[in-house]
Amino acid sequence: MRNEALRITPHERLEQLVEALRGGNWLKALVFPMLGILAFLMVWHLCASRIDTSLGQFPGPVQVWEQVQNLGAEHVREREKAAAFYERLRERNAKKLAADPNAVIKDRQYTGKPTFADQIITSLLTVAAGFLIANLIAIPLGIVCGLSSGIYKALNPVIQVLKPVSPLAWLPLVTMVVSATYSSDDSLFDKSFLNSAITVALCCLWPTLINTIVGVTNIDRDLVNVSRVMALSPMVHVRKIVIPAAIPMIFTGLRLSLATGWMVLIAAEMLAQNPGLGKFVWDEFQNGSSSSLGRIMVAVLAIGLIGFMLDKLMLTLQKRVSWDKTALLR
Amino acid sequence: MNKRYLDITDVGIEFDTSGKKFRALQKVNLKLDKGEFVSLIGHSGCGKSTVLNIVAGLYQATEGGVCLDGKEVSEPGPDRAVVFQNHSLMPWLSVYDNVALAVNQVFRKSKSKAERKAWVEHNLRLVNMDHALDKLPGEISGGMKQRVGIARCLAMQPKVLLMDEPFGALDALTRAQLQDSLMKIQAELGNTVIMITHDVDEAVLLSDRIVMMTNGPAATIGEILPVNLERPRDRLELAEDREFVHLRQQVLEFLYAKQSAREPTVAASAAVVETTSPKLAAVQAGAPPERPGNDFEAA
Ligand SMILES: Nc1ncnc2c1ncn2[C@@H]1O[C@H](COP(=O)(O)OP(=O)(O)OP(=O)(O)O)[C@@H](O)[C@H]1O
Numbered sequence A: 001m002r003n004e005a006l007r008i009t010p011h012e013r014l015e016q017l018v019e020a021l022r023g024g025n026w027l028k029a030l031v032f033p034m035l036g037i038l039a040f041l042m043v044w045h046l047c048a049s050r051i052d053t054s055l056g057q058f059p060g061p062v063q064v065w066e067q068v069q070n071l072g073a074e075h076v077r078e079r080e081k082a083a084a085f086y087e088r089l090r091e092r093n094a095k096k097l098a099a100d101p102n103a104v105i106k107d108r109q110y111t112g113k114p115t116f117a118d119q120i121i122t123s124l125l126t127v128a129a130g131f132l133i134a135n136l137i138a139i140p141l142g143i144v145c146g147l148s149s150g151i152y153k154a155l156n157p158v159i160q161v162l163k164p165v166s167p168l169a170w171l172p173l174v175t176m177v178v179s180a181t182y183s184s185d186d187s188l189f190d191k192s193f194l195n196s197a198i199t200v201a202l203c204c205l206w207p208t209l210i211n212t213i214v215g216v217t218n219i220d221r222d223l224v225n226v227s228r229v230m231a232l233s234p235m236v237h238v239r240k241i242v243i244p245a246a247i248p249m250i251f252t253g254l255r256l257s258l259a260t261g262w263m264v265l266i267a268a269e270m271l272a273q274n275p276g277l278g279k280f281v282w283d284e285f286q287n288g289s290s291s292s293l294g295r296i297m298v299a300v301l302a303i304g305l306i307g308f309m310l311d312k313l314m315l316t317l318q319k320r321v322s323w324d325k326t327a328l329l330r
Numbered sequence B: 001m002n003k004r005y006l007d008i009t010d011v012g013i014e015f016d017t018s019g020k021k022f023r024a025l026q027k028v029n030l031k032l033d034k035g036e037f038v039s040l041i042g043h044s045g046c047g048k049s050t051v052l053n054i055v056a057g058l059y060q061a062t063e064g065g066v067c068l069d070g071k072e073v074s075e076p077g078p079d080r081a082v083v084f085q086n087h088s089l090m091p092w093l094s095v096y097d098n099v100a101l102a103v104n105q106v107f108r109k110s111k112s113k114a115e116r117k118a119w120v121e122h123n124l125r126l127v128n129m130d131h132a133l134d135k136l137p138g139e140i141s142g143g144m145k146q147r148v149g150i151a152r153c154l155a156m157q158p159k160v161l162l163m164d165e166p167f168g169a170l171d172a173l174t175r176a177q178l179q180d181s182l183m184k185i186q187a188e189l190g191n192t193v194i195m196i197t198h199d200v201d202e203a204v205l206l207s208d209r210i211v212m213m214t215n216g217p218a219a220t221i222g223e224i225l226p227v228n229l230e231r232p233r234d235r236l237e238l239a240e241d242r243e244f245v246h247l248r249q250q251v252l253e254f255l256y257a258k259q260s261a262r263e264p265t266v267a268a269s270a271a272v273v274e275t276t277s278p279k280l281a282a283v284q285a286g287a288p289p290e291r292p293g294n295d296f297e298a299a
């Protein structure tokens, strides 16, 4: 029957895959991207060898690869130092306790220089926090605005004016407000973390908000009428009809928002000297050693790769959540 | 029998399109018995959907009102379920869940969980769709989608079933199948139905009465044709039935001879008055001689 013909078992799918590989499709799948990357590396190499800066030659692929290894090695060394520090601390404490069981044990933290990997993690955490704050506000607000044209008309001027503001204009204000209202001594988060996260949030807000509004406003009239005929309560209406209908647009917004947030974060970290990849770049620039440019280039590539992976992550999530499995997502 | 189950009285509606007033309906009067099947036929754009939407409560009439089972209609509700032309299933819900959404809403207090599940399945069986419970609307054919749409409405146990060209988008064979299904279900359950159609054969085959509407703007009911063919009706036998052919002829005559003009002239509306029931004619004669706006095209 027709339905049977449409269904594919995992086994058949595997066979199809094997068939495709044998047929030479893997050539297209692998070789062309490889060629592209290779060509890029060549052009980079040729250009780099022709640019001289006050800090030496512009780093080519080879120098950058060296710096990748250096940064990796530094990270390992730093971790070893930290481990050794904690080992010594433990021994000292054990001795103290042996001498006097009632001794007060002080818990001390190792305060080494954050490595490249540490900076990446800080940046990721910050962007995640900012993204989360922004969308916890943007999605519900977008749904409300999309459902009620009155609220939309009231909020639209504000949205339109705030939307084009550069995050860096917010940064001083955010910094001042956070230091005025938040005592960081024993709190959960650092002030600098909050500054960056809030600045990111202020920029992540708009793409999701606007796309959610558009998605909710454009729900098929007939579906809304069906919901009215069934007399669905507002909550059920939102859950069963509004959100699924708007989910493609919401995700478009989320992806734009995450990309914006990641770009903004690096700038904010550079400007405000908040820990993270941006600070790493700035520190290397100030450092001005012969390897600085190579290390900055590593950071540039890392920023790009992470941005790419974040977008892939959102795409995967969108594919899982989306009800329309035939829709082409890219 | 008193024709008072559904009572549409002097309904008129005026749309506000970018500042200009457009009168779509005027003095629409129609009374339905319980269990009656009425079709609404008329040229495109005359206001059939508007009548249906007013009964559904989706539009508010400018004047006049609708009473169902003694209660005034003021907002949409599951007692007046609507089958839309393009099925209008939620594409993200499976066939089962689409019907369950309605059932869980309407019977959330009066039926237990198991009863509701059985009820969803029962209604899908009624339209022969119980083999595809887990399919998404995107994975089934147009006719199947329309079946599910009908099941969703039947499952709400509406007092009136409102259908807006339910089979308009289907091919002739599928349409015939669905018409037969609908006839069987209606005979079994005794639903009160208002169905909009463009198909003269469909109207004659299914209805107890055919309500023919005049052209807009300011459209109203032109003629009402009772169909006294015996039930159950068989499309093959009826095709050669003299009565059937005659009824069909009368509808065609109304549509193409009396209402063929796109822009209704004063003369045409006068002609309509003559053909309507005495009561309606009196109502129309009493109405102020409004000149319909020429700036609106009856599309
Ligand atoms: N919401 C609305 N706003 C303004 N005008 C409307 C609205 N709905 C319908 N109309 C107008 O009312 C008239 C009747 O429309 P309606 O949709 O009821 O026609 P119809 O008889 O159902 O046509 P069709 O057979 O093509 O579906 C049309 O001229 C249409 O332009």
Ligand SMILES: [Mg+2]
Binding pocket: B048, B049, B050, B164
């Ligand atoms: Mg219509």
